[in-house]
Amino acid sequence: MSESTIAPQHAQPPSAPPQRGDLNDRLIATDVWTDQMLAEAGIPIIDVPFVTFGGGIGSFVTVDYLRICGVPTSAMRVLTPLKTPWESYEYLTTVSQIPRTERLRSDSASTPDNIWGFPSYALREGPKQWWNVFVEPIFKRYYTPKAGHAFTSMEREMYRIRYPEMVVHGQVRMVRRRAGGGYFTVLTPPEGAASTRRIAYRSQWVHVAVGYPGLKFLPDLQRYRQEHNDFAKVVNAYEPHEHVYERLHKRPGTVLIRGGGIVASRVLQRLIDDRDQRGLQTQIVHLFRTYVDKAHGPGIFKRRRGADGWAYQGFNYPKSVWGGQLKQQVRKTHGEERARLYKEMGGTNTPLRNDWLEQLDRGRREGWYRVVIGQIDTMRPVGDLVEVAVSSDQGPQLGTFDFVIDCTGLEADIREHRVLADLLDHSGAGRNPVGRLDVGTNFELLGTQNGGKIYASGSATLGGPFPGVDTFFGLQIAAQEIADDLIKQGFAQKLGPGRSTSQWWKWVRNKQI
Amino acid sequence: MASPVVPPVVPPVPAAAVAAAAVGVPPFDQVGVAVTPGEDLVVRLPGIVLVAGVQATAPAPARSSGLGGWGAAPAAPASAAPAGDRRLGELVGLCRRVSAAGRRAPGRRLHEELRAWLPTATDVPSFAVAAATEEGLALVLLGDGVAEVPELGLRLTAGQGEEPLSDGRPYLDRLVDWPPAALRLSAGAKGDMGPHPLADLEAGVVPGAAAVLSPAPVPATPAAPAPPVPAGTVLAQLPPTPVAARVTTPPVPPPAPAPPVPPAPAPVPGGHAAHDHAAHDHAHGHDHGVPAAPEPPVPPQPVAPPVQLPPPARSVSFLDPPAADEVEPAREPLPIVTDEQPPAALAQEEGDTRPKVKGILCKNGHLNDPRVLFCAQCGIRTTQQTAVFVEGVRPPLGLLVFDNGATVSLDADYLLGREPETDERVRSGGHRPLLVVDQTGGVSRHHAEIRLEGWDVVLTDIGSANGTLFARRGELAWTSLIPGQPVQLTPGMTVRMGGRQFAFESPHGGY
Structure with a gap:
């Protein structure tokens, strides 16, 4: 993987006139900046000890923790293009068929609005769910909270900790080290919001929480769109595709589903719900690349249930990554060995839930749900349909479908994100065995110390000593580690039993801090 | 292809003289080209007739001119093709290119192209080419190539050229006037057999020893008034012409002042010096330097009314893939692209009338609605970088x-x-x-x-x-x-x- 150049930026207009307070070539080429260089470029400098950017749930949870540890709002800034911390998350869950009323795939105690994890979502939801979490997963399937529940409780917490006071809107362009200690975080505010094109935040600590660099639509989907200018018939499950359901409601059709993860199960459930509620005649063909027909795994203690093509797992990760033996195991390994462990616990999987399993059983019985194993070779529009050529385990197959829904979720490389690429190129950050940002056990970005620290949490740090970073609970653990590290450096106050209890009561009473 | 064609208008031509005056030089593509049997290759393209020697690679059986009454020379079987003769292929390709670039008068250009190409190529087979120019003909002869007007005793060989090729082979290129009689081009083949009187190659590539260009049209089908055909081919109505009169009655005015010839009708005023069709013996008018051979005067022939023949009908050659007018003009190879290119949505082509819209670009250069979080084309986050507004082709909006x-x-x-x-x-x-x-x-x-x-x-x-x-x-x-x-x-x-x-x-x- 080439580490040498920044990915080309098409967006730069060919000859934009140099604006006041813009970056210049000298700044871009220099790894360590002096205050003087910024002054020469006319970029104003704002001092704040702690800057977090990304502004999603990762930033929110970290700021929440620090606020509870007594850091005033004036000492922190959240640089973000998002309106709310969950905006991006809600978008993705909604389009992938988890609207606010549906259940996420998250533990009851993974509460981004509550650093204690108590009371959990299940406790708050009602007595029926208490019983569920008591007997799960032996007698019941895992309890998971509804998406809307998570968002509304986060909204409450957001106002409680006066989060909006810390938000500065704009795009973060880069983070560079400062000569003499600390960092500069360069922000591009929205047009007209500031008198200069860029603003630099001078801080001792920087927290990187940009989340997924983005989705990565499969090349064949991108090619299909580019060649045929057709955005309607072949869709990715992570983009709005309500027209598919709308159209199937109006006229019966055949849909090809591709992929075996949770999104595939959600999309199937939506299709079959529609089928049941509206009496539709939707035919479903499901294309698996790897078909799992039985429990599988490297050892007797590391087995994952599987049947009918799916690999089942309650959550994204085996539960032991959060507090069990797997957490210890990963923490102690390095390099290849760690990459191997990640590979073992990785892989596409989906939670067992009775509703859609029953639906699929019925579909198999009644013949409107069929499974093909193979890979798509080509897609092309034929009239109102899409012709798909598949190399299946039964040889090449050709079929026409009304829609193809691609439920494979690929994440782009971290280099796809401009700021992360800049960190790799100019600020000394490195990659971990899995290829993402290399962080230590305290979620400090290794190799970037400069009289302060850069921390990172979220999906960009997957592959570090703590697995499961791209979950609610993983973000909370990262926030805890970061807060502990900052407490050691004197930025925040220790969260001992007294403070913790009093803060918890404030949370219960929803008292603004 | 099937565009309706205006029915051909064949103007009533009263006399040859009028036509000669009006036409001046016979349109090259309307001269009849008869092919004599042989093993070389005769190529007719718009504006160009090429006879190239085939180095006996495949013994093509000498065929009698088994031509039907339809005028078009049948294609030779593929086995007679000089398989693997690369130079010949290049030569034909060059002629095609020149013909495609300007079919009305490709002669001078052909001269230049050949002069440029020949020094770079070795082992080019002997050939003879005649191509149209504005005033007459451009001839190129190489090796054993010969251009002759047998009836006038004119003969040009490559050896008469000023400077041979670098490898010592004789080479001649020259601009000449249309000879008043049939011009025979050959690549040195000694075919004594004359062309079938009905032989006529309108376009294509066929085997043959020589090509006989006769400025008078060859009778096609026995002239029955053909109904207008709504197709790409236009049929001309030909007056019934005695076959014997064909070769000897070219309504061609060579530029030289015509010496008085007894049976000639009045000289024709025209762009070139007047010349009578019946006068054959004044070769000194041509600048190819062949001394005029005294020749018995040919008795005056009944003058065939010259007919403006339409462009040659399409002929299909099995030897060589497409007809010349179907070949695209040569163009520059597409540039080799190594850098990542912005996608097509941004290609601001001239004359691209698709509606444009201002949007933001994702990191990979796809145009997007400024309000979206993820690129609709590739899925990457659009919020990770500063929104720069760019105009591009608008994708479907829903x-x-x-x-x-x-x-x-x-x-x-x-x-x-x-x-x-x-x-x-x-x-x-x-x-x-x-x-x-x-x-x-x-x-x-x-x-x-x-x-x-x-x-x-x-x-x-x-x-x-x-x-x-x-x-x-x-x-x-x-x-x-x-x-x-x-x-x-x-x-x-x-x-x-x-x-x-x-x-x-x-x-x-x-x-």
Whole structure:
């Protein structure tokens, strides 16, 4: 993987006139900046000890923790293009068929609005769910909270900790080290919001929480769109595709589903719900690349249930990554060995839930749900349909479908994100065995110390000593580690039993801090 | 291909003299080219006739000119093709290129191209080429190539050229006037056999020893008035011409002053010096330096009225793939691209009339609605970098899903109604018609219009009789559209007109 150049930026207009307070070539080429260089470029400098950017749930949870540890709002800034911390998350869950009323795939105690994890979502939801979490997963399937529940409780917490006071809107362009200690975080505010094109935040600590660099639509989907200018018939499950359901409601059709993860199960459930509620005649063909027909795994203690093509797992990760033996195991390994462990616990999987399993059983019985194993070779529009050529385990197959829904979720490389690429190129950050940002056990970005620290949490740090970073609970653990590290450096106050209890009561009473 | 063709107009030509004066030089493509049997290759392209020697690679059986009465020389079987003769192929390719570049008078250009090409090529087979120029002919002879006018005793060989090629082979290129008699081109083959009187190669590549260019047209089918054919081929009505008169009656005016020849009619005033068809013995007028051989005067022949022949009909050659006029002109190879290119959506081609819109680019250069979080093309986050507004070709902004399941992709403005095609906006090409068939009769002839404005889709009721209703996603009540007042369509919005209904869905602009 080439580490040498920044990915080309098409967006730069060919000859934009140099604006006041813009970056210049000298700044871009220099790894360590002096205050003087910024002054020469006319970029104003704002001092704040702690800057977090990304502004999603990762930033929110970290700021929440620090606020509870007594850091005033004036000492922190959240640089973000998002309106709310969950905006991006809600978008993705909604389009992938988890609207606010549906259940996420998250533990009851993974509460981004509550650093204690108590009371959990299940406790708050009602007595029926208490019983569920008591007997799960032996007698019941895992309890998971509804998406809307998570968002509304986060909204409450957001106002409680006066989060909006810390938000500065704009795009973060880069983070560079400062000569003499600390960092500069360069922000591009929205047009007209500031008198200069860029603003630099001078801080001792920087927290990187940009989340997924983005989705990565499969090349064949991108090619299909580019060649045929057709955005309607072949869709990715992570983009709005309500027209598919709308159209199937109006006229019966055949849909090809591709992929075996949770999104595939959600999309199937939506299709079959529609089928049941509206009496539709939707035919479903499901294309698996790897078909799992039985429990599988490297050892007797590391087995994952599987049947009918799916690999089942309650959550994204085996539960032991959060507090069990797997957490210890990963923490102690390095390099290849760690990459191997990640590979073992990785892989596409989906939670067992009775509703859609029953639906699929019925579909198999009644013949409107069929499974093909193979890979798509080509897609092309034929009239109102899409012709798909598949190399299946039964040889090449050709079929026409009304829609193809691609439920494979690929994440782009971290280099796809401009700021992360800049960190790799100019600020000394490195990659971990899995290829993402290399962080230590305290979620400090290794190799970037400069009289302060850069921390990172979220999906960009997957592959570090703590697995499961791209979950609610993983973000909370990262926030805890970061807060502990900052407490050691004197930025925040220790969260001992007294403070913790009093803060918890404030949370219960929803008292603004 | 099947475009209707104006029926050919064959002007009544009263006398040869008139035609000669009017034409001046016979249009090259209307001269008859007869091929004598042999093993070399005769190529006729628009404006060019080439005879190239074939180094005996495949013994082609000498064939009698088994021509039918249709005039077109049948293609030789593929086995007679000089397989693997690369130079010959290059030569033919060069001629094709030159012919395609300017078919009316490719002669001078052919000279230049050959001069440029020949020094770089070795082992080029002997050949003889005649090509049209504005005033006469351009001849090129190489090796054993010979151009002769047997009736006048004129003979040009490559050896008469000023400077041979670098490898010592004789080479001649020269501009000459049209000889007043049949011109025979050969690549040195000693074929004594004359062409079949009916042989006529209109275009193509055939085996043969020599090509005989006779400025008078060759009779095609026994002249029956052909009905106009609505095809790419135009048939000319030919007057019945005695076959014997064909070769000897060229209505060609060589430029030289004609010495008085007894049986000649009056000289023809024209662009070139007047010359009579019957006068054959004044070769000194031609600048190829061959001393005029005294020749017995040929008795005057009945003059065949010259006929403006239409362009040659298409002939199919099995030897060589496409006819010259089907070959695309040579063009520069596409540049080799190593850098990552911005995708096609941004290609600002001249004359690209597709509607443009200002949007933001994702990291990978795809144009997007400024309001989206993820690129619609590749899925990358659009929020990770500063929004830079760029103009590009607008992608489809969404989809109308009608109640019968029909879907319409919104890539242009639409006019909806019972008879949308009668609206002025449709007739002027501004809107596309979208026929909405409604059994209840509730849809007006021109009911509503859908316009794309930037990244938004806007619906306007254009004065329908029964009105238009809409409901946003989740709304149970219908709202009535005020005529003339546009409403922005949001994803999930349902619109009802008459007894019909459609929903709008969009990958752009939020969820």
